[in-house]
Ligand SMILES: Cc1ncc(C[n+]2csc(CCOP(=O)(O)OP(=O)(O)O)c2C)c(N)n1
């Protein structure tokens with residue numbers, strides 16, 4: 001039995017603010033285990049849209065269980081109560097479980113692949129980038145890290161003349177104790 | 178295969194309409210005489226009929242429609258059922274599985290179009306999915322918080338033969354049922370309620386859905402806590418009970434609103450706490466120190482009001498669990514109940530009785546005198562709906578049916594017919610405004626074809642009355658596009674459809690017209706030409722707090 005929720009995330013007695021107000025720039029991460037199916041993505045995105053939740057980043061990949069995938073969602077907390085997102089998603093029959101992975105005790109990784117014109121790559125390699133290929137059109141590198149690190153890396157890329165860049169959504173896992 | 182599965186689920190009636198993409202189902206329908214098919218005149222009518230059937234009968238209503246336009250005509254009906262948590266199974270035909278996604282004739286993305294108004298939906302492209310899907314659909318539609326489930330079946334699947342492996346159990350990992358009660362929370366809630374100085378209980382549709390009326394009564398009496406109901410919760414608590422506050426919300430009774438606004442503990446059971454109940458959210462129940470919310474749907478917790486005690490559970494089990502823990506009731510209770518009695522006297526429901534025009538309340542009072550507590554009343558949407566809700570002392574559950582969450586005009590007639598199919602043993606009265614009535618009036622054919630004993634009480638005020646009242650009171654008095662003087666002669670319309678009807682313009686003719694209706698077997702309509710200026714009171718102006726309810730001006 002869970003404890004009595006006398007101190008819920010939103011102070012009791014208050015009325016949640018409208019989606020448009022509230023704090024911005026607070027990102028929450030939800031890990032959503034779903035049943036694979038034709039409608040799953042539509043249903044999940046339908047709930048996010050309908051309830052006014054703003055998605056910053058999303059990634060999807062197979063989970064350890066056959067027939068199920070894991071969706072990692074970064075949502076703007078300021079656009080609605082993260083708690084409501086979880087509950088609304090859990091109402092979907094396609095959704096097996098939703099876990100809130102916001103906080104410090106997680107590994108959060110994002111991948112970036114970029115082609116730069118410059119052949120001088122020290123600044124990138126120092127950060128840990130790996131060269132995938134080189135050619136007359138430029139050099140293609142990959143880099144992975146936390147959201148902020150990836151952002152910094154992309155800033156650094158501009159100094160090397162970006163030809164092309166793609167970023168994955170986040171993948172997040174709880175740290176083992 | 179589909180039809181056999183429906184028989185196995187105990188389906189009695191199918192409300193439907195055929196077309197290209199569900200012809201295989203109709204081809205085999207005559208082989209299943211146990212499935213009685215009602216041919217409607219518009220698919221929206223089918224959905225509302227199934228809805229009325231489900232609410233009256235307590236079993237899921239079943240609907241058939243073809244692909245494309247047929248399926249899309251269901252959307253309003255699905256939404257109506259979804260908002261009010263009514264179990265329904267909609268089976269729509271889809272183009273052949275090989276054609277899906279190619280914009281074939283009458284193809285439409287039914288799943289996409291309905292996913293926000295269904296509890297769940299399936300697209301069936303292979304025959305081996307079918308037995309499981311149908312079984313699951315019934316399970317999902319009827320358990321937990323009920324709702325409509327749509328099954329979109331490709332035409333080739335309807336035709337396919339298969340060996341029937343029917344699962345006799347369902348296992349749906351992602352389907353979470355919250356039935357059990359957290360006993361610690363139940364105890365906490367009971368103590369808060371009993372220890373309150375000024376408690377109020379509000380009961381919603383969930384109380385009726387979980388059959389918790391008895392437990393609600395026991396709890397209210399043991400805790401000496403007054404009970405109001407939402408529009409959809411009407412019948413959950415007898416209106417004549419000394420603890421009754423009648424209806425809450427922005428058109429609720431004055432004494433109920435006063436009680437809510439002054440309460441220190443507010444327990445909300447089986448309800449969504451929507452804006453029609455709270456009015457201006459920031460001014461809702463401002464003196465409450467402890468909110469208690471009981472609902473089977475976890476997502477309702479904190480959606481509009483964040484409660485101190487949240488009980489995610491079936492209403493009956495939750496109330497039952499609270500009962501033994503009430504303990505001693507606060508000593509200030511007599512004073513509180515006395516205060517409520519004074520409010521009841523200061524703010525009674527009133528209407529203008531003698532301006533020479535027919536008053537809707539007079540019509541309803543006579544109707545209810547006949548209906549007593551043994552008839553189902555199905556109301557449409559608008560002023561007629563609120564009059565029908567307020568002007569009767571409902572003392573039993575399940576007797577009042579209306580579209581609360583969606584407020585769908587045109588609901589009443591088909592829903593009343595569905596209710597009659599579901600409960601042929603009970604008299605059924607349909608109360609509607611003329612605006613809503615003509616939205617689905619084509620279903621009169623169904624009433625006549627099946628000689629359904631449904632009495633239609635048309636409260637004809639020659640206008641979109643509720644909108645007219647809002648315009649008069651809250652939109653600068655500008656009457657814009659609400660005039661319905663150009664309407665059919667309803668007596669002649671009924672004649673054309675083949676049912677008897679009367680027109681009533683005077684108070685003295687109310688009783689004789691009802692006598693005539695009651696003497697007549699089969700459908701009957703009375704066109705009551707009511708005072709076009711009659712209004713609904715009390716009413717809270719849009720955007721204001723519940724405190725600011727307005728009463729009938731001639732009494733204010
Ligand atoms: C399908 C639909 N369209 C519009 C509305 C908005 N609406 C709410 S009440 C109302 C007026 C209803 O008029 P009528 O059926 O004559 O009933 P009255 O209020 O006059 O009793 C309207 C237009 C609605 N609820 N449903």
Ligand SMILES: [Mg+2]
Nearest residue numbers: 610611640642
């Ligand atoms: Mg009208």
